[in-house]
Amino acid sequence: MQPFSYMRAGTVDDALAALSQDARILAGGTTLYDLMKLGVEAPQRVVDIARLPLRDIRLEDNVLVLGAGVRMSAAAEHPDVGSSAPALSEALWRAASQQLRNMAALGGNLLQRTRCSYFRHGAPYACNKREPGSGCAAQDGLSRHHALLGGSEHCIAAYPGDFAVALAAFDAEVEITGPSGARLMPLVDLHREPGSEPQRDTNLRPTELITAIRVPLVRAARASTYHKIRDRESYAFALVSAAVGLEVEGSIVVDARVALGGVATRPWRSREAEQVLIGRSFSEGRAREAGIAAFSSARPTGHNAFKIELGARAVTDALMIASTRS
Template sequence: MRPFAYARAETEAAAIRAVSAGGPGTRFLAGGTTLYDLMKVGAEAPERLVDINALPGLASFDTGGRRELVFGAGARMSDVAADPRLVAEYPVLSDALWKAASQQLRNMASLGGNLLQRTRCAYFRGGEPFTCNKRAPGSGCAARDGIDRGHAVLGGSEACIATYPGDWAVALVALDAVVDVAGPNGARTIPMEALHREPGATPEVETSLARDEMILRIRVPATQLGRASTYHKIRDRESYAFALASAAVALRMEGEVVREARVALGGLATRPWRARDAERGLVGQRLTAEAARAAGDAALRGAQPGHHNSFRIELGARTVADALMIARQRA
């Protein structure tokens, strides 16, 4: 690991100023569970870190609002996951946090940092001798002819097929969350669905945030859909593993009939993936096992398998179907 300078900011404005003035080698630091990890494997080498953990209010959150739930970017995953209102009324949000990483990591890791975690692609993390367009733009993509078992079947490009690995962002996309950010040119709000980008020809550009923009908070509209919701995550082992396939699902039912549906996929795509065809197909239907399976197939329509990951198309469809049946039981 290369030496780096460290400074602790006391205000939002000071943090943004420091990162902006510091140039490309300067980064925000929250829990450090992703950033230090990437520095150790050499995938990132910042020269200066600006610690935002002392910023007043950044770690607070409020799930009691009538119009929206508000989560400070510095709130710890474990604190939010255990919030009683979230557990009772928005299980999709608490499940997505509980099922991520380990308790020790969740105690350190912030919600904002979680959104900005980078891919677990082994070629990206491994570095040389592997080629990687994310690490070295224009160098090629070793995963294309390599072991692509964990790579994306949706949203990939010729340049990159790396999966977006996070869970929380998938649940947020399903519930139409927005992200408030601030930078040297002022504040703005980004719909959660527009935060992460597909790789296209520039896989090194992963989000719509500027380098010196800080996430302040995440806001989720209060909705009745929260109660009948779940985050269903399938992985190689039952804890402390990233998703092979996951589905964030939320429903509004009248009796057996679906009146409103939200479906988003994790672990299968290059960014958190909203499955609107699946949602449309469910509305007005009785939610039978067959209807749930049809929604799963719709969610994975257009998926492009590589050499070793075609099994995840069937797995993804089944994950959506199972998630819908779990959510139905909660309706």
Template sequence: MTPFTYVRATDAQTAVRLADSRHPGVRYLGGGTNLVDLMRETVERPTALVDVTGLSNEITETDGGGLLIGAAVRNTALAEHRLVRSRYPMLARAIVAGASPQIRNMATVAGNILQRTRCAYFYDQAGSRCNKREPGQGCDAIDGFNRMHAILGASPSCVATHPSDMCVALAALDATVHLNTAQGERRLPFADLHRLPGDEPDRDTVLQPGDLITAVELPALPLAARSAYRKVRDRSSYAFALVSVAAALAVENGTVTDVRLALGGVAPKPWRPLAAERALRGQPATEAVFRAAAAAELAAAEPLRDNAFKVELAQRTIVAVLGELAENGLAGGGA
């Protein structure tokens, strides 16, 4: 492991000052469940770690009826929070599906959000080419074993999928990220935080050096109280998703009045299927409509040799989750 220095930040401004562009090689340390793993494998070689686990670790209700979640809140605490479970059940379920209890007890909200988009080739330094690890090297996954890889939003430079379950729910919930930067505080729509690989696959997000996530805000979204998260994976124990769906649905008199969707396991970032949402609003809440909307979104899919099955799997999972929500909504007398 490369030698590094360690400092515990006492406030956000100090953390940003220690980690800005004048200090290359500095990384923020939360729970360390991804960063320390990558350091152990020498994929990441930071020169310094700034511990931010003592900052912003509360969950509070906003004046507008939403929730403000501190960046250092542990995943377990978030999944078990009373208001998260009652108002945003898809988020609680996504976190529980995402990792073992031991990892959830350590992982922080910001750490989960900022974990590297990666695949097995990313770790294999001795035998594989990876543009994400070393830009310009090539991507062995494209012609290699690519069953787990992206069918949407990939590029010739990288076909890895984003690994987070929590982020899929946050995308569907239209969350907002609060940042402290060298230029001051700002807010960023969660959907704009992660980026597609394009020709810069080593950049997972739009953040600049030193930008610090201080909180994630969930809007007041009555729709989200009737929501679900379904993860399809190879085994029921800890595993990345082949396909996952976060969904919230409002139905009145048999018609879809509002919907929120996000997909995991299919793209290099949490995928917001806006085409499917547009195709659903104002339409009858029927299986045929759900399937047509899913097909409209997946029409742009570009599967690789081993993962064409994900197209149909994603469509079926969307239809199943929406059908379950619609049935529950109708049984409850509407939205």
């Protein structure tokens, strides 16, 4: 690990000033320090934002506002989160471990990097995300945990987080502040597909800070769930996950939300699955049809084709649970 200097920001302006001098944000440090130890990241300066006043959770009209500095455990346990959007608290409860959730902040959680082993461990493996132009060892290597949606010939690394998947289902936005002021960005635009530049994970500028997350509380968010399938029941990343929400009137679906995790290069909203459901009567058969539609454009590699059926089943099961909450 290379030496680096550490400063603690007392205000958002302090943090922005440090960012303008090439510092990296440090929230809980559970990703950043990990990647620094592996030599993937080597910032010369870090600016700790743990003491900034970004730890509020509040309801503003019909929008749930979560400060970027809120700890994952605090958001998971908060009654307003659980009652207004159960998929969000379930995604947080099913992520990492209690110790990690106590340390890690929501902003840091959104910006965690892929768990692709070739990326994390580097040489002798080629990795375009780690070293642009070097190749992608996963294309012909072990790809069980890799993406079948949103990949390119340059990178198929899966986005590993849970919370952002649940946010993607409900049109969440991130509040961002930077040298030219504040802006809002749809959560689905925060993360990038790799294309020919896998080294760029997000559309956030290096001088910007996420300050909050805003979630419109539509009725489908109240009747929502997050279903996560992994190799072991706790403390593991998703092989496949599905965040879904339903609004049903009589037997007709008037709103449906479906987002996928563990199978795509970014949090993946599945409009194909939603279109199968909206305006039609709900049944287990329809839920299954939606699950299959969610993977209609999947492009599997050598070891991950099993995720198509697993994912279709995850979506189906999640929709059946959500239908009981609608």
